[in-house]
Amino acid sequence: MPEAEDSFKSTREDMVSSQVEARGVLDPRVLKAMRAVPRHEFVPPGLLGEAYNDGPLPIGQGQTISQPYIVAFMTEALGLKPGDKVLEVGTGSGYQAAVLAAITPNVYSVEIVCELERAARERLNRLGYGSVKTRCADGYAGWPEEAPFDAIILTAAPEDIPRPLLEQLAEGGRLVAPVGGRGYQELVRVRRKGREFLTERLLGVAFVPMTGEAQRK
Numbered sequence: 094m095p096e097a098e099d100s101f102k103s104t105r106e107d108m109v110s111s112q113v114e115a116r117g118v119l120d121p122r123v124l125k126a127m128r129a130v131p132r133h134e135f136v137p138p139g140l141l142g143e144a145y146n147d148g149p150l151p152i153g154q155g156q157t158i159s160q161p162y163i164v165a166f167m168t169e170a171l172g173l174k175p176g177d178k179v180l181e182v183g184t185g186s187g188y189q190a191a192v193l194a195a196i197t198p199n200v201y202s203v204e205i206v207c208e209l210e211r212a213a214r215e216r217l218n219r220l221g222y223g224s225v226k227t228r229c230a231d232g233y234a235g236w237p238e239e240a241p242f243d244a245i246i247l248t249a250a251p252e253d254i255p256r257p258l259l260e261q262l263a264e265g266g267r268l269v270a271p272v273g274g275r276g277y278q279e280l281v282r283v284r285r286k287g288r289e290f291l292t293e294r295l296l297g298v299a300f301v302p303m304t305g306e307a308q309r310k
Contacts, residue, residue: 101133101145108132108145113165120169126195127165132158134220135188152186154206156301159248163298164189170269170282170295171244173197180239180261182232183248183303187213191222193246198224201239203232205305233306235261242266249303250278259283259290271300 109127118124133144135158140150149157159167168189173179177197181190184204190213193200204210207229214227228236232247233255241263247254247270254270262268262285271278280295302308 101131104145105132108147108161109165112147112162116162116166118162118165118169122173122175122196123165123169123192126168126192127161129195130188130191131220132161132188134216135186135191152209154209156183156185156206156209156249158186158188159300164192166296167246167269167280168192168196170280171246171267173244177243178239178241178263180236180242180245180258181248182235182245182258184210184213184227185248187217187222187225187227189246189248190225190227191217191220194222194225200225201236201242202227203230203236205229205231231305232303233257237261244268245270247271247303248300250275250298250300251303251307254281254283255307259285262290269295271298275302 113127133141136144136150149160152158173196175197178199179193181202184190184202190200190202210227210229217225235257240261242261243263243266245258245268250271266285268283271280273279278298278300280298282293282295284291
């Protein structure tokens, strides 16, 4: 309904102004993407009224859709340019993938929970983000057939960054990930320089743990 959509558009604008810009995320491409992607389409129906709140929300299967500010902050930290090739580990609801796809069409996303991956793929296609390629797999291994990537983003926290993901970074590529144990992690950015991987610590965060091979390691 047009009135409902107008209402969400206004709420989304408020979200970007008060939660994202006010906290220092200023990349115009990121702000445009956050204003464009209908976050309410990525939350469970019972949480529709909370879609633009300043916090994460559960999406089922023990997973969450991240706080809007964190989505924007991590996207800005990737330093994306139109045309960059991006790998996301942890598709979840598909919201982060949609934000990435609003900046570059070359988005690949891996989700270990097949039910979430199927739902996210259908949702992304329905909303016009069909350029995003998804698959159900353990993100620890990345997506080697499509490597190298200019940017890699993890939306679940390993205790250490999987080596295969570092190897799939292009020269000069950036990886942004929460790293640490359950309940508290540090968000880091890793840049590849030849065989070196230079790490910056960005801020403290709380993400669900990365499952599969990352836990076994």
